[in-house]
Amino acid sequence: MKNWLSHHAQSLWLALKRLLQNPFAGLLNIGVIGIALSLPSGLYVLLNNLENLSRQVSSEPQISLFLNMQATPAEVAQMQAQLKSHPGVRNFQFVPRDQALRELQKAAGIGDVVQSLTHNPLPDAFIIHAKNSSAEALQALRDEISSWPNAAHVQLDSLWAQRLDALLRLGKLVILMLAILLSFALVAVTFNTIRLQILTQRDEIEVAKLIGATPRFIRRPFLYIGALQGLAGGVIAWVIVAISIHVLDKGIADLTRLYSVNFQLNHLNISDSGSLILFSAWLGWVGAWMSVSRHLHQIEQH
Amino acid sequence: MISLSQVCKRYPGGYDALKNISFTMQHGELVAVTGHSGAGKSTLLKLIAAIERPTRGSIIINGQNTSSLRTAAIPYLRRNFGLVFQDHKLLFERTVFENVLLPLQITGFERRESAKRVRAALDKVGLLDKEKTLPITLSGGEQQRLCIARAIVSRPAILLADEPTGNLDAAYASDIMELFKSFNQVGVTVIIASHDEAMLKRLNPRLLKLNCGELAS
Numbered sequence: 001m002k003n004w005l006s007h008h009a010q011s012l013w014l015a016l017k018r019l020l021q022n023p024f025a026g027l028l029n030i031g032v033i034g035i036a037l038s039l040p041s042g043l044y045v046l047l048n049n050l051e052n053l054s055r056q057v058s059s060e061p062q063i064s065l066f067l068n069m070q071a072t073p074a075e076v077a078q079m080q081a082q083l084k085s086h087p088g089v090r091n092f093q094f095v096p097r098d099q100a101l102r103e104l105q106k107a108a109g110i111g112d113v114v115q116s117l118t119h120n121p122l123p124d125a126f127i128i129h130a131k132n133s134s135a136e137a138l139q140a141l142r143d144e145i146s147s148w149p150n151a152a153h154v155q156l157d158s159l160w161a162q163r164l165d166a167l168l169r170l171g172k173l174v175i176l177m178l179a180i181l182l183s184f185a186l187v188a189v190t191f192n193t194i195r196l197q198i199l200t201q202r203d204e205i206e207v208a209k210l211i212g213a214t215p216r217f218i219r220r221p222f223l224y225i226g227a228l229q230g231l232a233g234g235v236i237a238w239v240i241v242a243i244s245i246h247v248l249d250k251g252i253a254d255l256t257r258l259y260s261v262n263f264q265l266n267h268l269n270i271s272d273s274g275s276l277i278l279f280s281a282w283l284g285w286v287g288a289w290m291s292v293s294r295h296l297h298q299i300e301q302h
Numbered sequence: 303m304i305s306l307s308q309v310c311k312r313y314p315g316g317y318d319a320l321k322n323i324s325f326t327m328q329h330g331e332l333v334a335v336t337g338h339s340g341a342g343k344s345t346l347l348k349l350i351a352a353i354e355r356p357t358r359g360s361i362i363i364n365g366q367n368t369s370s371l372r373t374a375a376i377p378y379l380r381r382n383f384g385l386v387f388q389d390h391k392l393l394f395e396r397t398v399f400e401n402v403l404l405p406l407q408i409t410g411f412e413r414r415e416s417a418k419r420v421r422a423a424l425d426k427v428g429l430l431d432k433e434k435t436l437p438i439t440l441s442g443g444e445q446q447r448l449c450i451a452r453a454i455v456s457r458p459a460i461l462l463a464d465e466p467t468g469n470l471d472a473a474y475a476s477d478i479m480e481l482f483k484s485f486n487q488v489g490v491t492v493i494i495a496s497h498d499e500a501m502l503k504r505l506n507p508r509l510l511k512l513n514c515g516e517l518a519s
Contacts, residue, residue, distance in 0.1 A: 003411075006412075007407075007410055010407065203391070204393050206391070209377075210351075210391070211405045211408060212377045212379075212380035212381035212405070212408055212409070213377060213408045214378075214408075215374075215377075
């Protein structure tokens with residue numbers, strides 16, 4: 001066990017030494033990997049933030065029912081009873097017009113405008129959550145409610161949120177595709193680096209084989225080089241994302257202050273950061289493994 | 303024990319390097335393979351070390367038939383041998399010490415014990431004071447001795463040397479031959495291939511003479 005560990009330590013040391021032998025080429029490779037990975041991971045962070053934002057605005061489908069301005073309290077009460085007994089309604093909430101005005105005053109960016117109003121232009125309203133949240137059921141419920149007397153306007157509020165959700169899902173798909181493509185690029189970069197390494201270490205490999213080295217012994221330092229390079233590339237990608245977020249965050253803070261909203265970009269969390277770096281290291285390892293299997297076999301035939 | 307029976311080696315293109323070779327060696331023997339260039343000496347050594355496989359016939363080393371050995375088992379078979387090459391095959395970006403250490407790293411030897419063995423091997427060939435230098439600074443004879451140190455460091459039972467004195471002047475060459483003789487005296491089986499029959503005869507070996515791929519009696 002101790003031998004085995006020291007063996008690995010040796011390979012790791014050898015890999016580091018070989019990487020440092022040609023620092024410029026190594027840095028370029030690591031930079032390429034870092035930039036390639038920062039693209040999907042940066043987009044992922046942005047999308048996550050968008051998702052957070054949309055979650056703040058509930059995406060549970062709801063129907064807003066605005067009453068006629070002239071509706072009397074008795075008529076409102078009758079409507080309440082009607083909603084209570086309706087089989088398609090899960091629950092509902094009555095928003096009196098005064099409360100609606102107060103909420104509007106608190107909400108984003110238009111407090112000043114509301115202040116300047118001389119009378120309350122808002123009607124009484126119900127916010128209704130349907131039992132069945134499929135688009136067709138909601139549509140049917142909306143149509144039914146809008147035929148009721150005193151219903152001035154019925155609106156499916158959440159449709160835009162659903163659309164945003166769908167859009168976010170699409171965005172995630174795009175990121176996934178991008179990540180897969182760029183992963184291939186990363187594997188290719190490592191494949192090539194290791195190929196060059198093998199060419200320069202050719203004598204050493206041949207001698208090691210002649211004096212009884214197993215393929216595993218020969219492969220190991222190259223795998224470490226690939227994994228180390230991937231690891232370093234992952235760290236670079238993380239740094240690029242962190243810096244970009246830091247820069248963007250300032251811009252976004254300026255922008256959102258103008259809308260009197262407080263919104264801050266979240267950075268990659270620890271588990272995402274860990275996965276990014278480990279995944280990158282793993283891809284490097286895979287590229288190295290492919291390269292070594294292919295090129296050592298060629299040396300074997302000589 | 304090394305035993306060859308009816309071994310033939312034909313290279314692609316139809317050239318027969320070895321034809322119908324059969325002989326047996328016991329442990330601790332000193333065997334010299336001689337013949338002109340192209341007689342098949344190197345090929346014979348390569349077949350014994352399983353660097354190449356015979357086209358026909360069988361080679362049995364310590365009870366293992368190399369021609370039917372799995373590829374994965376070959377590295378372990380090679381650890382029975384110490385190989386000395388005419389062109390040394392040293393690693394020039396590693397120090398003298400690291401060159402000799404390589405076989406022990408391959409077999410996964412413990413570090414402190416390895417260092418002891420490396421120094422013992424270097425001492426044996428008279429290079430102990432050069433352990434930190436790079437092989438490029440050594441003379442031809444010293445490089446050959448370094449190659450020998452690397453071959454003996456893992457204390458193999460069989461030492462195979464292909465033209466070990468090929469590039470050396472007479473004084474160096476007889477030094478090297480003396481070294482092989484001393485290994486043989488402590489029980490190592492030694493096989494030396496060389497065209498220089500006069501030099502070999504001084505070791506008083508069992509002579510195997512190759513002539514155009516065939517064994518002359």
